[in-house]
Amino acid sequence: MLKKGITVSNKKGVHFIVEDGGSLLKFKPWLGDAFSFLYDFIMEKSIFPQKFGGDMNRHYEILGKELLGVHEKRVLELATGSGSAVNFLPNDNHYTGTDISPGLLRKAVKNFRTAGFKDAEFYVTSADDLPFDDDSFDLVLCILSLNFFNDIHRFLQEVKRVAVPTALLICSVPVPERNKVHSTIRGTLYSEEEFRKICEGHGLTYETIPSENGALLYFIATAQR
Numbered sequence: 508m509l510k511k512g513i514t515v516s517n518k519k520g521v522h523f524i525v526e527d528g529g530s531l532l533k534f535k536p537w538l539g540d541a542f543s544f545l546y547d548f549i550m551e552k553s554i555f556p557q558k559f560g561g562d563m564n565r566h567y568e569i570l571g572k573e574l575l576g577v578h579e580k581r582v583l584e585l586a587t588g589s590g591s592a593v594n595f596l597p598n599d600n601h602y603t604g605t606d607i608s609p610g611l612l613r614k615a616v617k618n619f620r621t622a623g624f625k626d627a628e629f630y631v632t633s634a635d636d637l638p639f640d641d642d643s644f645d646l647v648l649c650i651l652s653l654n655f656f657n658d659i660h661r662f663l664q665e666v667k668r669v670a671v672p673t674a675l676l677i678c679s680v681p682v683p684e685r686n687k688v689h690s691t692i693r694g695t696l697y698s699e700e701e702f703r704k705i706c707e708g709h710g711l712t713y714e715t716i717p718s719e720n721g722a723l724l725y726f727i728a729t730a731q732r
């Protein structure tokens with residue numbers, strides 16, 4: 508599953524890429540990194556109700572409904588965070604989680620173990636430069652994170668490369684036109700129409716998942732090559 512020539516070193520259940528010279532690939536700490544231990548609390552008590560004007564359980568319900576029939580697939584998540592996917596992804600899938608934050612991934616390791624996933628792996632890597640081989644995954648998830656990526660085009664190119672041609676990409680992301688509480692949401696925000704155009708520009712089909720949850724848009728893009 509790893510690209511030829513990639514070597515990793517496992518520390519407390521999290522894989523780090525070993526660079527030429529032997530050092531481990533690390534990233535500028537994300538804003539949540541220092542608060543890893545508080546991350547879930549902040550998401551539930553502040554980000555969902557105050558920033559998104561939405562509800563965390565509703566979020567899990569919407570995604571859970573989409574993923575209900577997904578079993579024994581090779582699932583890649585870009586920006587795993589502390590592992591919230593355990594709340595909506597069936598635990599018989601083969602899960603690969605990635606994030607630039609080792610602190611959050613260490614929480615994810617525990618959450619996936621507790622949720623009964625038998626096959627789950629975690630890599631410190633950026634969503635726009637993945638260490639995985641072509642055609643390695645059947646489904647890709649990117650939840651509440653697209654706004655933090657520096658280069659959405661590079662991200663989509665990587666998704667298309669590492670996913671099989673029939674794979675689905677399922678995303679959840681805040682969009683300005685749904686932000687009825689007019690909060691300040693960090694990162695680069697695109698509208699639903701812009702996401703449609705960006706996906707179609709990469710040869711992906713775009714479909715909105717009908718749902719209401721504050722500022723959050725849910726959509727599916729299908730990789731077709």
Ligand SMILES: C[S@@+](CC[C@H](N)C(=O)[O-])C[C@H]1O[C@@H](n2cnc3c(N)ncnc32)[C@H](O)[C@@H]1O
Pocket residue numbers: 537539550585586587588589590591605606607608611632633634635649650651652655656657
């Ligand atoms: C709001 S959190 C969402 C995490 C998780 N998906 C969830 O729903 O709780 C955003 C995540 O994006 C990660 N992130 C930011 N930039 C990234 C990048 N370039 N590549 C991979 N992950 C990134 C952060 O470390 C953080 O875990």
